[in-house]
Amino acid sequence: MLQMTRAMPPIDAAPRHAARTALLAPLLAGLLAALPPAALGAPPAGPEVTTPAASAAPPAGEPPAAESSPDTRGLDQEIQGLKKDVVDLNKDLFILEEELLFPANTQVAVFLSVDVGQFFALDSVQLKLDRKEVINYLYTPRELDALLKGGVQRLYLGNLKVGAHELVAFFSGKGPNERAYKRGASLRFEKGVGAKYLELKIDDRQRKLQPEFEIKDWE
Amino acid sequence: MAVMALGCSLAVQAQSRYALIGQSAPDFALHAAVGGNARLSEHRGEVVVLSFWSSRCTPCRTQLAALNRSLATYHSAGLAMFGIGVDDDPAQAREFARSASVSFALLLDPAKGVSRSYQVDNLPMTVLIDRSGTVRNVLRDYSPESEQLYLQQLRALLNE
Numbered sequence: 001m002l003q004m005t006r007a008m009p010p011i012d013a014a015p016r017h018a019a020r021t022a023l024l025a026p027l028l029a030g031l032l033a034a035l036p037p038a039a040l041g042a043p044p045a046g047p048e049v050t051t052p053a054a055s056a057a058p059p060a061g062e063p064p065a066a067e068s069s070p071d072t073r074g075l076d077q078e079i080q081g082l083k084k085d086v087v088d089l090n091k092d093l094f095i096l097e098e099e100l101l102f103p104a105n106t107q108v109a110v111f112l113s114v115d116v117g118q119f120f121a122l123d124s125v126q127l128k129l130d131r132k133e134v135i136n137y138l139y140t141p142r143e144l145d146a147l148l149k150g151g152v153q154r155l156y157l158g159n160l161k162v163g164a165h166e167l168v169a170f171f172s173g174k175g176p177n178e179r180a181y182k183r184g185a186s187l188r189f190e191k192g193v194g195a196k197y198l199e200l201k202i203d204d205r206q207r208k209l210q211p212e213f214e215i216k217d218w219e
Numbered sequence: 220m221a222v223m224a225l226g227c228s229l230a231v232q233a234q235s236r237y238a239l240i241g242q243s244a245p246d247f248a249l250h251a252a253v254g255g256n257a258r259l260s261e262h263r264g265e266v267v268v269l270s271f272w273s274s275r276c277t278p279c280r281t282q283l284a285a286l287n288r289s290l291a292t293y294h295s296a297g298l299a300m301f302g303i304g305v306d307d308d309p310a311q312a313r314e315f316a317r318s319a320s321v322s323f324a325l326l327l328d329p330a331k332g333v334s335r336s337y338q339v340d341n342l343p344m345t346v347l348i349d350r351s352g353t354v355r356n357v358l359r360d361y362s363p364e365s366e367q368l369y370l371q372q373l374r375a376l377l378n379e
Contacts, residue, residue: 123256138248141255 098157106159107195110167114147116204120181120211122147123173125200127156130165134158155200160191169200171213187215238338239354244346245336249303252316254324257301260352265299266376267348271334272325273305274315276342282361286345287321289373296377297350301326305334305342345369349376 102109110127122144126136135156139147147153168186175181187198197218205212239245244267248258259267270286272279283302290300300323306312309329316325328334337346340359347356347369356372358365 123250138250138256138258140248140258140261142261143258 102157102159104195105193106161108156108158108160108165108191108198109154109195110156110198110200112147112153112155112200112202113151114144114202116148118204119176119209120171120202120204121174122171122202125155125172126170128168128170129158129160131168152199160196162191162193164188164190167198167215169213169215171200171202175211176209181211183211183213185213185215187217189217237354237357239346240357242354244348244352244354245333247333247336249326249328249333251324252304252309252313252327253319253321257324257326259301259348262299263352264350265297266350266373268298268300268373269337269346269348270300270302271305271337271339271342271344271346272302272315273342274311275306278361279343280315280319282343282345282366283319283321283325285361285366287323289370290321290323293373293377298373298377299323303328303333305331305339347372347376349379 108129112125114122122139124136124138127134137155143153166186166188168184170182170184172180172182185200189196189198199216199218201212201214201216203212203214204210244259246258246260248256250256268286268289270279270283272283286300286302290298302316302319302321302323302325304312304316304325304327306315306327307329309327312325312327312329319325337344343361345358346354349355355376356369358369
């Protein structure tokens with residue numbers, strides 16, 4: 001099973017995230033409205049009226065205000081619960097959005113992993129699907145660190161119709177002796193009715209002291 | 220004093236004309252002539268200063284040196300800084316970048332996609348982005364007065 005990490009989403013994820021946040025705002029407002037007023041720290045509605053004198057001088061034996069921590073703790077727990085609900089809702093919305101935009105019967109996802117990387121320092125990857133450029137991704141030192149620590153990046157997510165297709169990937173970077181290095185790899189694959197997962201693997205070939213670029217088709 | 224006040228008022232007028240103030244800073248990823256490649260979105264949570272420069276711009280070198288001094292002072296407070304070169308010729312920009320001897324990444328934008336998205340109409344131009352990724356201030360020139368204003372604005376953003 002392929003490990004899917006969302007550590008480095010492509011730039012176009014930002015507007016979608018904003019749209020999700022916009023959707024979440026009224027939901028959060030609804031949740032807050034549904035809470036009992038006491039949980040939000042509001043005075044209870046009702047005919048009870050306290051005089052300033054009565055509220056200023058608590059009767060003997062009643063704990064001082066500083067000791068009313070169970071109420072505060074309860075409120076804090078309620079807020080934490082609400083925050084968790086919002087995070088869960090955000091996750092569900094993200095999954096729903098992906099299922100709607102990239103249904104399983106047309107979905108194609110391309111992942112990238114780097115193993116060792118002694119003979120190649122990745123700078124950028126260009127992806128072409130059926131001779132059409134779909135992404136040109138530039139890597140920063142932080143992203144390379146994450147990849148070298150075993151991270152797997154989802155480089156591309158899109159839709160393809162059922163049938164034969166070709167994926168071409170161009171890898172640019174620095175090869176042995178800090179020299180500019182550019183290599184390509186291609187794969188012809190058959191897209192069935194299910195989702196298609198492909199992985200670009202950059203590996204070191206120790207015997208040849210060269211990097212190796214491979215595209216794997218995850219059935 | 221009057222000159223400084225005039226400089227400040229001109230800077231405020233210049234800022235009011237900059238359409239990106241209050242907007243989310245356009246994200247970018249650029250190759251570096253000096254330092255590592257950079258992606259703006261990686262620096263969310265830090266105050267980011269973008270300085271647009273060109274090898275043919277004389278005050279740009281002085282301004283980059285001034286920015287470098289401010290980075291040395293405020294780096295530990297969460298300041299990130301990038302110089303973005305708008306030269307057509309990357310070789311010329313690299314040569315300038317190597318000679319500038321600054322401690323922040325000098326990036327190359329020969330296609331001018333980033334400078335277009337930031338509506339660069341003057342060099343040097345400095346854009347200040349707050350910790351939430353919103354464009355807050357812009358300086359469209361370099362002078363001792365504008366440097367003072369830059370430091371004031373920078374301190375205010377770092378204190379937020």
